[in-house]
Amino acid sequence: MSNMMMGRRAAVLARGAMVAVLIAGGMITGCSKKKDEVVLTPVKGVVIIDGKPREMVAVRCHPTDKNAKTIASIGQAFTDKNGAFQISSISTGDGLPAGEYVLTFEWGQMNYLTNQYGGPDKLKGRYKDPQQSKVKFKVEENKPVDLGRIELTTS
CATH class of the missing domain: 2.60.40.10 (Immunoglobulins)
Known part of the structure; x- marks a missing residue:
């Protein structure tokens, strides 16, 4: 493989990793308590x-x-x-x-x-x-x- 193809592949993998991080971050934020959410006590x-x-x-x-x-x-x-x-x-x-x-x-x-x-x-x-x-x-x-x-x- 040429250096140029390896560079493109690395860029694609890096973008994919960035998207995964953003999605995971959004999921974590989405699962956290919202400001107006009611806290229930047993x-x-x-x-x-x-x-x-x-x-x-x-x-x-x-x-x-x-x-x-x-x-x-x-x-x-x-x-x-x-x-x-x-x-x-x-x-x-x-x-x-x-x-x-x-x-x-x-x-x-x-x-x-x-x-x-x-x-x-x-x-x-x-x-x-x-x-x-x-x-x-x-x-x-x-x-x-x-x-x-x-x-x-x-x-």
Whole structure:
């Protein structure tokens, strides 16, 4: 190969390497946190009803700040067989943005044929009103929240 061909080949390879670096840099920049992106903090707990952990209890979060504007402020979860839950806002278990919240609870059932949750509330609506909720908590950015055991009754 002549020196001229080797020089052209090196130039093409150098340009290709430069393009790869620019693409990789763009991907890294694109994956980093945006200035206005909401930071979500994990929130978990355990629901105990009449002394026992219960499965499929709907746990819903309601921001107490009337100015909360992000969809991420409206988190929810369903308890597992151990009564445990992790609040989800945008994706499973991602948590909530910083702020103050109250929880509401509904104990219905999941219809797996229609993928609908409902039926009679075994808690008789006693824990569905955010204005009456006694379960209040605060989320601070990057400080995971463990609400511990939340005791409810059916009577």
